Amino acid sequence: MLEVNIFDKRWYSIIENPESFILNIINASLKELRIDHYEPSVSIALADDNLLHQLNLKFRKIDKPTNVLSFQCEQLSNECDLGDIAISIDTIKKESSEYLIPIPAHVAHMLVHGLLHLLGYDHQEEDEEIIMRNLESKILISLGYNMCAI
Numbered sequence: 001m002l003e004v005n006i007f008d009k010r011w012y013s014i015i016e017n018p019e020s021f022i023l024n025i026i027n028a029s030l031k032e033l034r035i036d037h038y039e040p041s042v043s044i045a046l047a048d049d050n051l052l053h054q055l056n057l058k059f060r061k062i063d064k065p066t067n068v069l070s071f072q073c074e075q076l077s078n079e080c081d082l083g084d085i086a087i088s089i090d091t092i093k094k095e096s097s098e099y100l101i102p103i104p105a106h107v108a109h110m111l112v113h114g115l116l117h118l119l120g121y122d123h124q125e126e127d128e129e130i131i132m133r134n135l136e137s138k139i140l141i142s143l144g145y146n147m148c149a150i
Contacts, residue, residue: 001039002026007047010089014103018046021104025111025143032142033119033135040082042118044111049090067091068110070117085114105145112139 004019011018022044030036045051049065056062056069068087074080087110096106116132123129 001041003041003043005043005045007045007051008089010048011046014089014093015107021107022046022111025108026115028143029112029115029139032139035076035119038076038078038080040076040080042082042115043084044114045084045086047086047088049088052086052088052091055086065091067095068114070114072118072120076119083118085111085118087111087114105140108143108145109136109140112136 002023004022006012006018015021026042026044027036030038030040052067052069053063053065056064056066059069059071065088068085070083070085072083074082076082087107092103092106092110095101096103099106101109113132113136116135121128121132121135123132
């Protein structure tokens with residue numbers, strides 16, 4: 001089961017139907033990764049810098065907001081609770097403007113990035129980063145996003 005929680009109403013001003021958009025990105029990503037048959041539960045929080053700052057400080061000991069955070073619950077298996085993804089509208093808008101990335105494309109990228117973290121992918125080491133970026137690119141291209149713009 002996929003669940004979208006909208007904690008900041010400004011999400012409606014940047015994405016026409018945020019819940020539908022998010023569900024489409026996650027479902028398409030699971031399908032592209034060929035793991036949709038597991039039917040994992042994922043909860044997505046569309047939030048702001050305040051909430052992501054609090055979460056980042058509490059769980060990562062980093063005293064600032066960030067664009068996306070992922071909290072893995074279980075390893076991938078049939079109908080598992082894969083975990084939670086939280087995204088900040090404030091940081092997404094700031095980065096989209098700064099890097100000249102369309103907001104929906106940046107949101108899609110952060111969702112895919114967060115989902116890959118839930119699946120155990122990381123980017124701490126260079127070889128891990130290459131694997132993760134290649135998967136992100138493959139998924140985003142399948143969704144119709146030009147990776148040169150992201």
